[in-house]
Amino acid sequence: MAGRIRLEDRECPLSTTVGHVGEWWTLLILHDAFDGYTRFDQFQENLGISSSMLTTRLKSLVADGLLERCPYQDNPTRYEYVLTELGRSIRPVIVALAAWGNSRLAPEERSMILVDAKTGEEVDPVVVDAGTGRRLDDSEAFVYTAGPAASDAMRARYVEAGPM
Structure with missing residues (x-):
């Protein structure tokens, strides 16, 4: 469709992240x-x-650099998928999402919890x-504003609407 904006073309880092892992x-x-x-x-x-x-x-x-495809067997060649440094860096996001989900459940309804390994x-x-x-988590104390690489449109968003 002409004129449609793809997520990866948007300036907002949230939309680009969602484009990769959403x-x-x-x-x-x-x-x-x-x-x-x-x-x-x-996985399957x-x-x-x-x-x-x-x-x-x-x-x-693999294309986004979150996993690396590595051969683990020859004849026939078989591959495994290993987290890259970039892939490992997203763990706190996944932990936060799971914690948010668990916070909406009674303790006895949680099928998976995060524990200290030791x-x-x-x-x-x-x-x-x-x-x-x-x-x-205090939306009054921490707000977004335009960053150094912000376009004029992004700068205008935060001037007009104020910090979000």
Whole structure:
């Protein structure tokens, strides 16, 4: 369609991020990768995803630099999918999404919880400012504004509407 703006063409970093990982299968594949899954059949069996959808998603994750496709067997050649540094960097986002989902459930309704690997104690993840340690869930204290690379349109958004 002419004139349609693709997510990856938008200036907002949120829209570009959603363009990379916003499809729900992508987040589930990454979650499985954090749990140690690396092989096509492991992802497919655990997720119950069709082979064509899984192939498409894995190709996209490799193209976006979140996973690396590495041979693990010759004759026939078989590949595994390993998290890259960029892929590992998205873990806090996935943890935060899961924590948000769990916060809406009673403790006895949670099928998966995050625990300290050493103590086994459940943890309650929060997003904080690295510089001050302050929680970022206060929408009055932390707002967006135009950054150094902002276009005139982005700058106008924050001048007209004020910080969001």
